Amino acid sequence: QSALTQPASVSGSPGQSITISCTGTSNDVGGYNYVSWYQQHPGKPPKVMIYDVSNRPSGVSNRFSGSKSGNTASLTISGLQAEDEADYYCSSYASGSTLRVFGGGTKLTVL
Amino acid sequence: EVQLVESGGGLVQPGGSLRLSCAASELTFSSYEMNWVRQAPGKGLEWVSYISSSGSNIYYTDSVRGRFTISRDNAKKSLYLQMNSLRAEDTAVYYCVRDQGYSYGLGYFAYWGQGTLVTVSS
Numbered sequence: 001q002s003a004l005t006q007p008a009s010v011s012g013s014p015g016q017s018i019t020i021s022c023t024g025t026s027n028d029v030g031g032y033n034y035v036s037w038y039q040q041h042p043g044k045p046p047k048v049m050i051y052d053v054s055n056r057p058s059g060v061s062n063r064f065s066g067s068k069s070g071n072t073a074s075l076t077i078s079g080l081q082a083e084d085e086a087d088y089y090c091s092s093y094a095s096g097s098t099l100r101v102f103g104g105g106t107k108l109t110v111l
Numbered sequence: 112e113v114q115l116v117e118s119g120g121g122l123v124q125p126g127g128s129l130r131l132s133c134a135a136s137e138l139t140f141s142s143y144e145m146n147w148v149r150q151a152p153g154k155g156l157e158w159v160s161y162i163s164s165s166g167s168n169i170y171y172t173d174s175v176r177g178r179f180t181i182s183r184d185n186a187k188k189s190l191y192l193q194m195n196s197l198r199a200e201d202t203a204v205y206y207c208v209r210d211q212g213y214s215y216g217l218g219y220f221a222y223w224g225q226g227t228l229v230t231v232s233s
Contacts, residue, residue: 036219038156045206045223046156052212052219089156091220098158099170099216100146105155 003101004029004090011109017078020106022090023071028101030071034093037066037075040105041086049088050075077108085110113137113222115207120227127197127231133190133207133224141185144210144218147192149203150226159205160192161216170216175201197231204228 005023012018022029022037029035033053038046048057050066053073063078073092077084090103114136123129131147147159160181161170169181180193190207204226211221 032217034213034217034219038220040156045225046220047223048219048221051221057221087155091156091158093217097170097176098172099161100158102156102158 003094003098004092004103006088006090006103006106008104009107009109011111012077012080013111014080014082016080017076018080018108019077020075020088020090020108022073022075022092022103024073024092024094024101025071027096028092028094029068029073029090031095032093033068035066035068035073036091037064037073038089038091039084039086040089046089080110082110084108113209115209115222115224117205117207117224117227120205120229122230122232123197124233125198125231128193128195129197129229131192131194131205131207131227131229135188135190135209137188140188144214144216145181145183145190146208146210146220147181147190148206148208148220148223149201149229150206151200151203154203157203161210162190163215168215194229197229199231202229202231 037050040046054066119131178196207224209222210218212218
C-alpha cells in the first residue's frame with residue numbers, strides 16, 4: 001500500500017481537462033509544500049512535470065498545473081493531447097525516518 | 112545535459128548480494144543530493160534511499176533499512192547501492208535519480224537514469 005493515495009485511472013477526450021488527486025497526511029502532503037508530479041510513458045524513466053506543489057520545470061507545457069488544499073494535492077492537465085496518455089505519480093517530502101513517499105500512480109487514458 | 116548511467120543489475124538468488132553503480136556525467140556531481148528509486152514489474156514507483164551531497168546524511172525506506180547501503184564517491188562522480196539479503200520482493204528496475212531544488216532532502220527528483228533491472232529468483 002502506497003503512502004499517498006491516487007485514483008488508479010482517469011480518462012478524458014482530446015481538448016478536455018482532467019485532474020488527478022493525491023491524498024496524504026499532515027506528515028507529508030499537508031505539512032509541506034514539497035509535492036512533485038511525474039509523468040512516465042511505458043518503458044521510459046519518469047519525468048518531472050511539477051515541483052514544489054505548483055512550479056513547472058523549464059520545457060514543461062503550461063497545460064500542466066499543480067495545486068494543494070489541506071492533505072490533498074492535485075495535478076490538472078488542460079487541453080488534453082494524445083501524447084499526455086501515460087502514468088502519473090505524485091511524491092512528497094515526509095517527516096520522520098521516511099524521507100520521501102510516492103503515490104500509487106494514476107493511468108491517464110486519452111479517449 | 113545531465114546523464115546518469117546505472118549498472119550492476121542482474122539475476123541473483125534469494126539471500127544473495129548485488130552492488131549497483133551509477134555514473135554521472137556532470138562535473139558538479141558533488142554538489143547534488145542523490146537517490147535510488149525502484150519500480151517492480153508492472154507496479155508503481157518506490158523511493159529506496161537518499162544520500163546528501165557530502166554523504167553525511169543518509170535515509171532508507173523501512174523495507175530495505177539494515178539490508179541496503181547507499182554510498183557515493185564524488186571524485187569518481189559515482190553513486191552506489193550495496194544490496195544484501197535480497198528477497199523476491201526486491202525485484203525491480205532500480206533508477207539512479209538526482210535531486211534539484213532545496214537541500215536536506217527537500218528537493219525533487221529532477222534527473223533519472225534509464226534504470227537497471229534486478230531480479231531475485233532461484
